[in-house]
Amino acid sequence: MADTVDLKRMLDESHVSDVLDELDRELVGLKPVKTRIREIASLLVVEKAREALGVTSAPPSLHMCFTGNPGTGKTTVAMRMAEILHRLGHVRKGHLVAVTRDDLVGQYIGHTAPKTKEVLKKAMGGVLFIDEAYYLYRPENERDYGQEAIEILMQVMENQREDLVVIFAGYKSRMDRFFESNPGLSSRVAHHIDFPDYSDGELLQIADRMVDGLGLQLAEGARKALAEYLSIRRKQPNFANARSLRNALDRARLRQARRLIEAGEVDAASLTTIEEADIRASRVFDAAPAAKDKEKAAC
Amino acid sequence: MRITQGTFSFLPDLTDEQIAKQVEYALDQGWAVSIEHTDDPHPRNTYWEMWGMPMFDLKDAAGLMTELKECRKVFPDRYIKVNAFDSTLGFETMRLSFIVDRPAREPEFNLRRTDTSGRNIRYELETVRS
Numbered sequence: 001m002a003d004t005v006d007l008k009r010m011l012d013e014s015h016v017s018d019v020l021d022e023l024d025r026e027l028v029g030l031k032p033v034k035t036r037i038r039e040i041a042s043l044l045v046v047e048k049a050r051e052a053l054g055v056t057s058a059p060p061s062l063h064m065c066f067t068g069n070p071g072t073g074k075t076t077v078a079m080r081m082a083e084i085l086h087r088l089g090h091v092r093k094g095h096l097v098a099v100t101r102d103d104l105v106g107q108y109i110g111h112t113a114p115k116t117k118e119v120l121k122k123a124m125g126g127v128l129f130i131d132e133a134y135y136l137y138r139p140e141n142e143r144d145y146g147q148e149a150i151e152i153l154m155q156v157m158e159n160q161r162e163d164l165v166v167i168f169a170g171y172k173s174r175m176d177r178f179f180e181s182n183p184g185l186s187s188r189v190a191h192h193i194d195f196p197d198y199s200d201g202e203l204l205q206i207a208d209r210m211v212d213g214l215g216l217q218l219a220e221g222a223r224k225a226l227a228e229y230l231s232i233r234r235k236q237p238n239f240a241n242a243r244s245l246r247n248a249l250d251r252a253r254l255r256q257a258r259r260l261i262e263a264g265e266v267d268a269a270s271l272t273t274i275e276e277a278d279i280r281a282s283r284v285f286d287a288a289p290a291a292k293d294k295e296k297a298a299c
Numbered sequence: 300m301r302i303t304q305g306t307f308s309f310l311p312d313l314t315d316e317q318i319a320k321q322v323e324y325a326l327d328q329g330w331a332v333s334i335e336h337t338d339d340p341h342p343r344n345t346y347w348e349m350w351g352m353p354m355f356d357l358k359d360a361a362g363l364m365t366e367l368k369e370c371r372k373v374f375p376d377r378y379i380k381v382n383a384f385d386s387t388l389g390f391e392t393m394r395l396s397f398i399v400d401r402p403a404r405e406p407e408f409n410l411r412r413t414d415t416s417g418r419n420i421r422y423e424l425e426t427v428r429s
């Protein structure tokens with residue numbers, strides 16, 4: 001057995017750097033998240049090096065918790081995480097199974113255990129992603145079957161670490177409360193990663209990538225209008241970061257399509273361009289002055 | 300008497316690692332795996348009891364191995380087999396089926412010969428548990 005290991009080479013051989021670089025390139029912002037993921041990747045490489053030197057240690061606990069508001073990239077990053085864990089040899093297959101309470105918890109006695117186990121079995125070899133995990137715990141109903149699902153989860157998280165990694169996700173405050181009420185679960189989750197909201201600038205960058213991915217482009221005025229749209233939309237209820245943005249772009253595409261059909265004859269440039277008017281027609285812009293009018297009326 | 304039914308049954312018993320590899324192969328083919336058990340290995344007993352539902356959409360053998368461990372715990376002295384079902388059009392049948400566990404002490408079979416009408420002879424094979 002060798003008495004030194006080349007960490008750099010191990011890292012290169014796992015091709016995990018490719019995924020990490022891809023993560024940096026393809027996802028806008030998320031600085032703290034990217035840093036944490038690099039740390040976890042380093043930890044795993046060092047762990048592997050120890051193993052190579054014959055230092056035996058229990059497999060590291062890799063269960064994680066992703067907290068943040070909707071549309072901050074938790075699901076997207078979880079998919080990358082599965083890939084990273086796969087390249088580093090910590091999961092055998094690298095797929096992601098995304099579930100919510102309804103996939104785990106049954107409707108009647110004896111229904112929950114088989115349901116939870118079935119999901120766990122499907123996730124084995126990969127990552128189980130439990131979105132809005134706090135819905136599993138309903139203290140107001142002491143007969144709630146969620147507790148049964150939590151117990152089965154805990155057992156597998158503890159005893160079958162080499163078979164799957166569990167990632168919990170949801171709003172930060174609710175996740176914190178969930179873990180406070182379930183200390184057994186909390187102690188099995190080693191890594192907590194918080195996803196910050198995107199700034200307007202970051203959302204615009206994400207917009208550029210989404211539009212590009214669709215083979216479209218934003219006209220000069222459209223991009224400005226979108227920036228305005230985002231600053232207004234952010235203050236309204238149910239703002240969901242990049243997801244709200246994606247929805248806004250989807251609706252803009254609908255309007256663009258209608259505009260083009262009405263125009264009758266079009267060229268390639270207009271087929272692929274979202275104009276300012278396509279964005280400005282959004283109701284979000286109506287709401288803003290309307291609110292001011294109401295204020296005026298109230299004065 | 301050592302029962303020989305299904306694939307691999309003339310080989311020594313498979314280790315868990317070997318079982319997992321066979322299951323991995325089945326999953327790679329896109330087959331759905333399942334577990335069945337019985338206390339009556341009579342060759343004409345084609346209906347073994349199911350251990351839960353067939354496992355669809357498994358990506359890794361660990362799912363089946365988890366169930367197999369459970370099944371062994373509950374039925375330490377039964378025959379257990381793993382089946383792999385191919386649902387593709389034209390097959391729609393079991394493609395692989397092999398015994399993964401057997402009781403420490405296996406039953407014997409008794410061949411009984413009886414005279415029936417018209418000087419016919421009837422043979423019956425009967426499971427005998429000692």
Ligand SMILES: Nc1ncnc2c1ncn2[C@@H]1O[C@H](COP(=O)(O)OP(=O)(O)O)[C@@H](O)[C@H]1O
Nearest residue numbers: 026027028070071072073074075076206242243
């Ligand atoms: N940093 C980012 N860069 C590019 N696109 C992103 C980024 N974050 C999120 N998205 C996009 O926004 C959408 C919502 O992200 P998602 O991962 O589902 O958020 P969450 O799971 O936190 O609700 C997805 O379509 C995703 O591709």
Ligand SMILES: [Mg+2]
Nearest residue numbers: 071074075131
């Ligand atoms: Mg999500």
